[in-house]
Amino acid sequence: MKNLIDKVVVGPLRNVVGKLESFLPNLLTGLLVFAAGLLIAWLVKLLAIRIVRLLKLDAVFARSGLTDALQKMAVKDTPAKLVGRMFFWLVAVVFSILSLSVMKVPVIDGLLERFLLYLPNVFVALIVLAIGWFLGNFLGRAALIASVNAGVGVAGLLSKGVKTVVLLFAFVMAFDELGIGRNTVVAAFAIVFGGAVLALALAFGLGGRGLARRYLEKRFGKNAENGSDEIRHL
Amino acid sequence: MPALNADPSSGERARIAGLENVDILVGIPSFNSARTIGHVVRAVEAGLTKYFPGRRSILVNSDGGSSDGTADAVRGASVDFDSVLLEQKSGGFHKLVTPYHGIPGKGSAFRTVFEIARELGVKACAVVDSDLRSITPEWLELLIKPVLEEGHDYVAPFYLRHKYDGTITNTIVYPLTRALYGRRIRQPIGGDFGFSGRLAAAYLEKDVWETDVARFGIDIWMTTTAVAGGFKVCQAFLGAKIHDAKDPGADLSAMLHQVVGSVFDLMEEHAGTWRNVRGSEPVPTFGFAYSVGLEPIQVNLRRMIEKFRIGVRELGPFYGLFLPEDVQGVLADLAARPDRKSFVYPDDAWVRTIFHFALAAHRKLVSREHIIKSLTPLYLGKVASFVIETWDCGAAEVEGRLEELCLSFERDKGYLIERWDGKD
Numbered sequence: 001m002k003n004l005i006d007k008v009v010v011g012p013l014r015n016v017v018g019k020l021e022s023f024l025p026n027l028l029t030g031l032l033v034f035a036a037g038l039l040i041a042w043l044v045k046l047l048a049i050r051i052v053r054l055l056k057l058d059a060v061f062a063r064s065g066l067t068d069a070l071q072k073m074a075v076k077d078t079p080a081k082l083v084g085r086m087f088f089w090l091v092a093v094v095f096s097i098l099s100l101s102v103m104k105v106p107v108i109d110g111l112l113e114r115f116l117l118y119l120p121n122v123f124v125a126l127i128v129l130a131i132g133w134f135l136g137n138f139l140g141r142a143a144l145i146a147s148v149n150a151g152v153g154v155a156g157l158l159s160k161g162v163k164t165v166v167l168l169f170a171f172v173m174a175f176d177e178l179g180i181g182r183n184t185v186v187a188a189f190a191i192v193f194g195g196a197v198l199a200l201a202l203a204f205g206l207g208g209r210g211l212a213r214r215y216l217e218k219r220f221g222k223n224a225e226n227g228s229d230e231i232r233h234l
Numbered sequence: 235m236p237a238l239n240a241d242p243s244s245g246e247r248a249r250i251a252g253l254e255n256v257d258i259l260v261g262i263p264s265f266n267s268a269r270t271i272g273h274v275v276r277a278v279e280a281g282l283t284k285y286f287p288g289r290r291s292i293l294v295n296s297d298g299g300s301s302d303g304t305a306d307a308v309r310g311a312s313v314d315f316d317s318v319l320l321e322q323k324s325g326g327f328h329k330l331v332t333p334y335h336g337i338p339g340k341g342s343a344f345r346t347v348f349e350i351a352r353e354l355g356v357k358a359c360a361v362v363d364s365d366l367r368s369i370t371p372e373w374l375e376l377l378i379k380p381v382l383e384e385g386h387d388y389v390a391p392f393y394l395r396h397k398y399d400g401t402i403t404n405t406i407v408y409p410l411t412r413a414l415y416g417r418r419i420r421q422p423i424g425g426d427f428g429f430s431g432r433l434a435a436a437y438l439e440k441d442v443w444e445t446d447v448a449r450f451g452i453d454i455w456m457t458t459t460a461v462a463g464g465f466k467v468c469q470a471f472l473g474a475k476i477h478d479a480k481d482p483g484a485d486l487s488a489m490l491h492q493v494v495g496s497v498f499d500l501m502e503e504h505a506g507t508w509r510n511v512r513g514s515e516p517v518p519t520f521g522f523a524y525s526v527g528l529e530p531i532q533v534n535l536r537r538m539i540e541k542f543r544i545g546v547r548e549l550g551p552f553y554g555l556f557l558p559e560d561v562q563g564v565l566a567d568l569a570a571r572p573d574r575k576s577f578v579y580p581d582d583a584w585v586r587t588i589f590h591f592a593l594a595a596h597r598k599l600v601s602r603e604h605i606i607k608s609l610t611p612l613y614l615g616k617v618a619s620f621v622i623e624t625w626d627c628g629a630a631e632v633e634g635r636l637e638e639l640c641l642s643f644e645r646d647k648g649y650l651i652e653r654w655d656g657k658d
Contacts, residue, residue: 149487
């Protein structure tokens with residue numbers, strides 16, 4: 001009976017205690033690394049906020065339209081705080097990975113390896129989105145100014161269209177980089193984009209015949225309704 | 235009159251150097267100007283013969299690779315001296331047809347002219363456009379004599395123009411450069427100038443030949459460099475300027491970007507100079523002023539005001555990045571006025587508009603090109619307002635109205651200086 005109890009209860013208990021004894025120091029070290037990481041992340045966050053404010057990047061973000069866009073998405077933080085928060089989580093995640101790795105748990109090691117291999121894709125996707133954001137804003141504004149100067153009444157709509165297409169393109173590229181619904185996203189983009197172009201062509205061809213005729217008459221007709229300017233600006 | 239066909243960067247330089255004791259150089263930049271350049275060459279030769287008979291002179295055609303026979307037109311142009319009651323001088327007048335190098339544009343063409351002027355050590359130079367139809371031999375006298383006989387370094391042109399001709403010059407370039415540099419040069423971007431050999435050499439010292447100056451900003455650059463550099467400047471009354479329309483379909487916003495962008499660039503370069511200038515003073519004016527009937531100009535006010543309204547409506551948030559609230563208020567109020575007669579863009583608001591565009595470009599708030607091109611609808615608003623105000627006015631009254639605008643720029647200059655140095 002005693003042998004049975006030793007074999008069924010005490011033996012496994014000894015094993016567990018032994019494993020706990022060997023794991024506890026790793027756990028403690030891991031927790032310490034994690035706590036230190038949180039502290040460092042907090043310091044890095046403060047430093048990042050200070051640098052952003054020193055460089056007056058808040059104003060730059062405001063001018064680029066980023067602040068407005070964030071507010072529209074119900075993000076109440078200023079871009080400076082947002083950058084600080086990003087740095088906080090970046091450092092916190094790095095130290096979390098480090099602390100898990102210190103604990104030497106095989107399953108976690110495997111997960112970590114896959115996560116670390118995937119991380120570059122996340123960074124590339126973020127960079128693609130950031131470039132898409134700035135390019136979308138830049139081209140949208142260029143389209144807005146050009147169409148206003150051409151006297152196009154729906155300049156705002158055109159500008160938003162250009163910006164949306166660029167952003168959509170950036171999102172498709174980002175999702176492609178992340179490997180999320182690769183084929184579906186590309187196919188959906190092609191369908192939406194092609195459909196939009198076809199719709200515009202049909203709309204102009206059918207609905208805009210009169211407009212096109214008036215434009216051509218005005219441009220090339222002998223008796224233009226509104227006389228052209230003869231002002232020499234220079 | 236021997237005609238040289240030369241590339242000044244190669245062996246022909248030696249031939250140029252062979253021309254000694256040349257006093258006067260007249261440069262004509264050209265590109266596919268075969269139709270008009272002959273008249274300009276004849277006027278130059280007649281002018282030099284008539285007004286500078288004892289001087290050796292050279293005409294330099296700095297060409298941008300014309301394919302329409304411009305060079306042949308220059309070589310073949312000759313004056314019928316009997317019909318203009320002149321006696322041909324022998325050996326005193328030379329023609330040089332040379333391609334220019336570098337970035338294609340009027341500035342690069344002028345650079346070649348400056349280089350030849352320096353190489354020959356000429357005393358006075360003039361440059362005239364190749365598409366001029368109203369140039370007369372008297373233009374040469376007026377552009378060159380102030381340099382040769384009065385000791386001036388720079389002669390700006392003063393043309394007779396229709397009251398609605400040159401509206402960028404009238405509403406932006408003239409008032410702004412006058413307020414900045416304190417000299418009342420009425421046509422700072424006229425296109426035809428006289429200058430001394432000393433100033434030509436000074437121009438060559440500047441490292442601008444790979445920039446926009448080489449392309450299109452050369453006129454305002456030459457004027458500003460002469461004024462800011464402390465050279466002795468004057469202007470000459472040349473009468474009416476009639477020339478071939480340059481690309482009538484040219485985009486207004488691109489034109490504004492080129493011209494106003496050049497003025498803003500020069501503000502950066504000469505900030506140390508204009509910050510210390512207050513008020514303005516006239517410059518000596520040579521020539522016999524007269525008036526002529528100018529052909530009426532058709533103006534489409536409705537379209538200009540419509541473009542202004544679209545601009546204020548669509549670009550409002552963008553203007554909000556750099557225009558103060560009071561100016562934005564004026565713009566919104568103006569855009570909402572249904573009555574054309576009450577469409578008046580006040581001078582004070584216009585001055586602040588231009589100053590804040592200059593400040594936004596200076597601080598590089600957003601893309602510089604976007605800033606300057608977004609000025610187009612506001613500029614059209616100001617032109618429309620100016621046309622409405624001066625519709626029934628004569629030339630003298632319009633000039634008086636422009637004088638008021640210039641004084642507004644001068645009075646408010648302190649506001650610009652304060653903000654240029656950092657105040658928001």
